[in-house]
Amino acid sequence: MANLLLDDGTIESDLGEIARELAPLGIELRHYDPGTSLLFPNLLDQDFLTESEKRYCVELHNSVFEFIQQENGALWCDLLNVHPGSFNLHHLIATYGRYHTHPGAEPLYVLAGEMIYGFVRPDGSQVQLLVQAQDYLYIPAGVEHWCSPTASLNFKGVRYFAIAEGWVPNYTGTQVSDSLNKPR
Numbered sequence: 481m482a483n484l485l486l487d488d489g490t491i492e493s494d495l496g497e498i499a500r501e502l503a504p505l506g507i508e509l510r511h512y513d514p515g516t517s518l519l520f521p522n523l524l525d526q527d528f529l530t531e532s533e534k535r536y537c538v539e540l541h542n543s544v545f546e547f548i549q550q551e552n553g554a555l556w557c558d559l560l561n562v563h564p565g566s567f568n569l570h571h572l573i574a575t576y577g578r579y580h581t582h583p584g585a586e587p588l589y590v591l592a593g594e595m596i597y598g599f600v601r602p603d604g605s606q607v608q609l610l611v612q613a614q615d616y617l618y619i620p621a622g623v624e625h626w627c628s629p630t631a632s633l634n635f636k637g638v639r640y641f642a643i644a645e646g647w648v649p650n651y652t653g654t655q656v657s658d659s660l661n662k663p664r
């Protein structure tokens with residue numbers, strides 16, 4: 481289940497409250513537990529997945545989550561698999577971790593593991609959102625965000641793309657606030 485860390489150090493873990501805090505940005509957070517993980521439990525437990533194992537997970541997942549594809553006009557989806565041995569881990573952390581926007585929306589369903597997202601609220605304050613297995617996150621086009629795997633370096637999620645190029649990043653130059661990590 482998700483957690484939201486506000487810039488005053490408050491942690492919100494109620495889904496409804498988190499959704500209310502993020503609504504001014506047009507961000508949606510939902511939690512779906514339709515049992516899809518039971519369809520491929522062994523695959524979710526293993527670090528490395530072959531391309532055909534990834535396709536298998538996405539296809540089974542989509543047979544249950546067709547409505548998410550329709551809601552988002554998704555042209556294609558993929559499974560992002562992050563694990564300690566991911567060959568592009570350093571590049572991924574360095575690029576995803578910079579504030580950026582995309583020309584299209586960023587809908588994402590977490591199958592396993594977790595990811596942290598950072599957002600700038602309309603008042604300029606920055607918040608961090610932890611998403612975990614079975615959370616669905618929707619970030620509208622043009623909304624500034626960064627994201628990072630947690631120290632577990634473990635994340636599997638289905639990404640939905642409404643444009644052929646996928647989530648093309650436009651870096652905004654906004655500095656990630658470190659006030660969230662300072663002792664109080």
Ligand SMILES: CSCCC(=O)C(=O)O
Nearest residue numbers: 560576595627637647649
């Ligand atoms: C969990 S993948 C999200 C990464 C992202 O924001 C991007 O692709 O730019």
